[in-house]
Amino acid sequence: MSQNVPLLEMKNIRKDFFGNQVLTDINLTLQEGEVLGLVGENGAGKSTLMKILFGMNVIQETGGYDGTILLDGQPVDFKTPFEALAAGIGMVHQEFSLIPGFTATENILLNREPKKKSVISAVFGERLDVLNRKEMNRKAEAAIDRMGVKIDGTMVIHDMPVGHKQFTEIARELSKDQLKLLILDEPTAVLTEKEAEALLLSIRSMASRGIAVIFITHRLQEILDVCDKVVVMRDGQIVQDVPAKETGVTEITRWMVGRSVDVAGKAEIRDNPDAPVAMSIRRLWVDMPGETVRDVSLDVREGEILGIGGLAGQGKLGIPNGIMGLYDAGGEVMLRGEKIPLNRPRACLNASMAFVSEDRRGVGLLLDETLEWNIAFPAMQIHDKFLKNYLGGLVKWRDEKAIHDITQRYIDDLAIKCTSSKQKAKELSGGNQQKVCLAKAFALEPGFLFVSEPTRGIDVGAKALVLDALRKFNRESGVTIVMISSELEELRQVCDRIAIVSGGRVAGILPATKPAEEFGLLMVSQVK
């Protein structure tokens, strides 16, 4: 094949999820034997793009995509992953899809095993053919060799170190004769440094055999080491497409986090080192699956908005969830000189702390109940608000009118779009649900507020309203707010100081006025 017809060409790819634009005009070309590094913050659209390429069902279910994909110059439109596989595209996901009780060889060739005829199968049909073990071993061996690393084909997956499992997955893709393009989605995330090095070598050796590779990772150095070109995505767009030789980690980081919004709200940011400490966190660990906090020590100053940022899975979400007692935690947390007992949600709430969870539907809302219930419930239970007392406080009766009034007030204040305060929470859009969650926390009249991912999955307009509401709450009521977000730009708009969490530890705390690339460097500093 000549070099002028690229192996893969994506033209003007667009995709929206229910009106929420996640990919805009993506153009991408990839030559045979080329290694492409795809980087971007969480939510930049990397995985959506790969899902489109691989024909994942979720794309079809949400209305398909616009634009064309050319493979070897032929337009293709994969409806299912099977079609993509047949066309020579392989994908290795972050999570393993291997059968633990089978050997590497068996996993590599699962359902594609070479077979032998026997008397029984001659009578009863090919489903009773016998596996050709010798041929299987040879094929698996060949696939492993193509990778350029040594793993034992007879070892049971269950007994393997994580790295070898990852190699087995890759070998499975390589064993397919038609493979032309391999997508690796953060393959090094679970590997040790040694294993990662071996993987990078094997990527190069695959490339030299003519297989094109799309390599997604958060470890930028790996990209520079192994890739021919780097594609940087941000907010659903490709912002840079350059040869890897011509760039560096700092530059990539800057592209990743972007500089466009630097102006917004700068004047309001206050950094007051003399303010007393509102909350001091010492040696906090939290056992939250996927967001483990290992050792966090942090001081939150009175009256500030402290941002906590970092890449997904590095532990930033674990901090509020652990302190508020939703996941097992240990360490020491002091709020204004008083020790806060961990693992007891009630104690935190009694200490006038409040938490807006990142898991709106799971933790944040009573989906089947009215807005009134959602907003008034915690304040009713914790501070005995919206209750009428009868028989000397023996009977605490729900005060429907007070509940209605407070709900109506927040509906007006936060511009919650709903038919009435009696509407069920599940009927609201994501942005409005988020406002209900905020109203719930505001109704508690907290002295200290944790807000976790307040803008996740909501559109730009609602985002601005939510952030404004938070800022207003902080500036007007003087409430100290800790805001956790994956979006650095958003933190830089709203917060006074930003702590970056990486590898379950605080990598550094900087004033929000610092340039984006400094935060970017902190983000990847301790990625494990």
Added chain:
Amino acid sequence: MKEKLSSFVASFGLPRLIISAFLLALFILAPIVGVDLPMQITNVINRFSWNAVLVLAMVPMVHSGCGLNFGLPLGIISGLLGATLSLEFGFTGPMSFVMAALISTPFALILGSGYGWLLNKIKGGEMMIATYVGFSSVSFMCMMWLLLPYHKADMVWGLAGKGLRTTISLEGYYDKVLSRFLQINIGKISIPVGALLLFALLATAMWAFLHTKTGTAMTAVGSNPVFAKAAGIHVDRIRMLSVVMSTWLAAIGILVYEQGFGFIQLYMAPFYMALPAVSAILIGGATVNKATIMNVILGTFLFQGIVTMTPTVMNSVIHTDMSEVVRVIASQGMILYALTRKTEVTR
């Protein structure tokens, strides 16, 4: 008009509409095929008054997210212990009913707490476990009824002089104490006002409870336990409370049932008592996670109406005894229907 109609159907629920229409048809059909209508109406009202409290017992556990109380027999056993002990201690007349209720209360509290503790250990599988808690407690009590040292002559087996009989007549004790209290007779129709009043009292208390702070917490726990936990609610404690309430209501419910029926039924009798109560509340429009007092009233009326009327009318039409078959189809079918609706809850 059409919109109004469809919104009414949506709020009332199609299954309930069909069942109501069917019941209405039975009432219309009854005099035509020669069934004594006033007597049947009396029957339906009476059966309603016997069963309503048992159905009401479903409400607290549904609200707290423990699902339908298939372990109702446990509460019934508390009631039976109260009833037999009250008789054994020599109470008679209305006093025996009051004492039965009082004595069964501590049993209901103790058994209910144990049951609640168990259900807190197996969140997610409550209804399955509850069924077997009910079944095994009935079997256990089958032994105990024989072994416990009861001596009262009109309760124990005549020849052996020990071990309780399967059926104990309540004549002279609390047979119809509630039904006869303030009873109204209009022509051939008689209304058991006392029993209805007691139900109204308990139902009002339940309605009021659900409007208090704790009651609100109970509903929230059922709606989303993680939300409740994040709002500082002790989820396990609220669930425990709901189970105890349900068990106690079951104990009172069986006493009300006995006073109307006129007999205490022991041994295997409580075995199947949960199913009619479960079906009734489901027919009334409750789901596994939502139940109102209205669901209880409507459901008990519809269910008891169907199981009283269908066999009589059908027997008169085809002259074969179909009562048990119809009862089983109606009650089990309704449970099946409701359990398939379980996924309706939004998470």
